[in-house]
Amino acid sequence: MNTPHSNRAWWLLVPSLALMGFVAVIPLLAVFNYSFHDVFTVNDAYWIGLEWYAEIIGDPSFWASFGRSALFSTIALSIQVPLGVWLALLLLKMNRFAVPVLMLVALPLVVPWNMIAGMWLSLINPEIGLAGKALAGLGINFDYKFTAVHTWIVIVLADTWHWIGLVVILSYAGLSAIPEPFRQAAAIDGASRVAVFRHIELPRISGALSIVILLRFVDSFMIYTEAFAINAGGPHDATTFLSLELAADIGSYTYGRAAARAMLNVLIVLTVAWTFVRIRSSERTR
Amino acid sequence: MSLRGLIMRIVVFAFLGVFILLPFVQTVLLSFTLTLPRDGYEVGSLTWLNFLEVFKRPDLRASIFNSLTYVSLNIFLCLSAGLPAAYAIARYRFSGDRHVLFALLAFRLTPPVVLSLPVFFLFAHFGLINNPVGIALVHCAFNLPIAIWILESFISAVPREYDETCFIDGQSTPGFFFKRLIPAIAPGIGVTVFFCFIFSWVEVVLARILTVTAGKPITMAINALYRFQTDIGLVMAMTVVSLVPGVAMIWFVRNHIARGFVIRT
Numbered sequence: 001m002n003t004p005h006s007n008r009a010w011w012l013l014v015p016s017l018a019l020m021g022f023v024a025v026i027p028l029l030a031v032f033n034y035s036f037h038d039v040f041t042v043n044d045a046y047w048i049g050l051e052w053y054a055e056i057i058g059d060p061s062f063w064a065s066f067g068r069s070a071l072f073s074t075i076a077l078s079i080q081v082p083l084g085v086w087l088a089l090l091l092l093k094m095n096r097f098a099v100p101v102l103m104l105v106a107l108p109l110v111v112p113w114n115m116i117a118g119m120w121l122s123l124i125n126p127e128i129g130l131a132g133k134a135l136a137g138l139g140i141n142f143d144y145k146f147t148a149v150h151t152w153i154v155i156v157l158a159d160t161w162h163w164i165g166l167v168v169i170l171s172y173a174g175l176s177a178i179p180e181p182f183r184q185a186a187a188i189d190g191a192s193r194v195a196v197f198r199h200i201e202l203p204r205i206s207g208a209l210s211i212v213i214l215l216r217f218v219d220s221f222m223i224y225t226e227a228f229a230i231n232a233g234g235p236h237d238a239t240t241f242l243s244l245e246l247a248a249d250i251g252s253y254t255y256g257r258a259a260a261r262a263m264l265n266v267l268i269v270l271t272v273a274w275t276f277v278r279i280r281s282s283e284r285t286r
Numbered sequence: 287m288s289l290r291g292l293i294m295r296i297v298v299f300a301f302l303g304v305f306i307l308l309p310f311v312q313t314v315l316l317s318f319t320l321t322l323p324r325d326g327y328e329v330g331s332l333t334w335l336n337f338l339e340v341f342k343r344p345d346l347r348a349s350i351f352n353s354l355t356y357v358s359l360n361i362f363l364c365l366s367a368g369l370p371a372a373y374a375i376a377r378y379r380f381s382g383d384r385h386v387l388f389a390l391l392a393f394r395l396t397p398p399v400v401l402s403l404p405v406f407f408l409f410a411h412f413g414l415i416n417n418p419v420g421i422a423l424v425h426c427a428f429n430l431p432i433a434i435w436i437l438e439s440f441i442s443a444v445p446r447e448y449d450e451t452c453f454i455d456g457q458s459t460p461g462f463f464f465k466r467l468i469p470a471i472a473p474g475i476g477v478t479v480f481f482c483f484i485f486s487w488v489e490v491v492l493a494r495i496l497t498v499t500a501g502k503p504i505t506m507a508i509n510a511l512y513r514f515q516t517d518i519g520l521v522m523a524m525t526v527v528s529l530v531p532g533v534a535m536i537w538f539v540r541n542h543i544a545r546g547f548v549i550r551t
Binding site: 004007008010012022028031094098102106112119128130161169176215243247263266269270274 | 363368427521535
């Protein structure tokens, strides 16, 4: 495509850059600065170099949280992405009936994040909840407060319920943009459904899927609101994720360590994102 | 579509419907149930009282107003800053454009909880605490990149000749943006509004840290209802009220959300 080269286009970016500078760049630089200090108040901070980083990296509980966050992300992505893409594929031939389904899956996206936990907890409450009563009726002792596996199930279910809509909507958007002749040509060549998906559809929705995977990765890796509201990291830290540790540091006013932790989290997230983007662009040029 | 395919779709989407709607059904049921004892009423009976109370209590009423204010302001900011940026990215190459795109992605992926602490100090310095303007500004950190991506993909779909014709016709630059470009990408504006809304209306971490004593949005008003003896019916009534703008939003963009967005890198 012959897009003209003009550095005057930078002027059009000025409002966005100013806004991002104020709400994202300055705060991020401030976190970076705090992370090398022992912060008592904003005006009373002592330079301590890399001490916080050394303390956190040397702390086994950081690595345990890291492992739990990574595990949660893996579970969430490996359920939500294939499920969402599959649902989008099913929706593809439904024409105007696709719209009601898209509206349905979009519903959980507009629920305030702190109420997602509230809605699920009342649903599984054995006294007032529909699912809770049913489980109790079946004689299943579902105890999300004290059984770690049950807490995990609730968080994974609630997270899947919350975000499956985003995966379906964006995959459907990618899939429905593929011109029908591509599929017809493949069908004439006798390609199987799987082969059509692998060689025709997947490459063409990779742009839409990338953003889904990246967004789902960060939001699940840094899950905070749902996890905290469901069981506050319990039982026995079984659902203490990286963001819950970070929030605990902020809550206890150890700002320096909180900042170092925050920088480490950003570093992990951006390394994964950068690697992902690099792999994708090298695949495209090949 | 074969009969087998049709039956499978019906079964799958029925399951999906139950899974998605079950928590909503629970919420709506509880919102119409009296859950704390009150004079002359029996606990567990069907009632309108929870909804009456939502509209009677000044703190809850104010929170609805606060949420609507900051979300509208956030959408306005994202659109007015995002539109020229998206236009630049869609229509021109310029030195450092790839870096701008990666920076946008990086900031979209920066977890809000990371920014919460300095944002509080910075905004306190400018008097933006307890103020819907503060929340509207800080939510741009993750909404502006999304707005730029969506608008960029819609602008790219408009042929360049369209712009050139408009300028030959003697449109000024602002005239072109408002009278020609925005009508041409109206569905894109709708989709942008929808995605900005779903990430801003529901956000909790930054909204909490920026509202200490006043200006609380709906999410924080609901949190404040949790206490030793929580009136869960009232909480659920408030939740149902908080869903209304979102459901309206889904209805308005229902034919366009399927356009979605991709990242540009």
